[in-house]
Amino acid sequence: MKSLVVYSSQTGNTKKMADAVFETLTGEKEIYAISDAPDPDGYDFVAVGFWLKAGKPDPKSSEYLEKIGEKSLFLFATHGASQKSVHAENAMNHAKNLATEAKVVGMYNCQGEVAPKILEKVRAKPEPPVWLADAPSATGHPDESDIDELKHIVSALTV
DSSP: OEEEEEEOOSSSHHHHHHHHHHHHOOSEEEEEEGGGOOOGGGOSEEEEEEEEETTEEOHHHHHHHHHOOSSEEEEEEEESSOTTSHHHHHHHHHHHHHSTTSEEEEEEEEEOOOOHHHHHHHHTSSSOOGGGGGGGGGTTOSOHHHHHHHHHHHHTOOO
């Protein structure tokens, strides 16, 4: 099986998770930042990691997810919201719906520490985003337990 891990990361949070996914996968595998990612056609399994913008996968990840054909797909994301929030759940479902032809074999999301510049920017908005209240608890994430949980999920995948 030939596997591809693709990630979009602004602060290093999603890259940290992508590295963990890559490390856990066996067999022939490659990892790329989304800006350098190859066409997914030559792979059996694709894992796509992203950050959230306005409750959806970031624009580059959204575009890439739409290109994934009939492949086994694993989705993972970092965000400022609580891990089990409606905001996070909706974003993961949105990502799943972008890859209409793929067989989604698993998903994982966790909080990721939000950059101070982003926090400053969203606090200045007339209507701050719903995840802002959860952002303080994202400090230090993804942490070792987040990474361990992700690795456990990836190692249990059957693709």
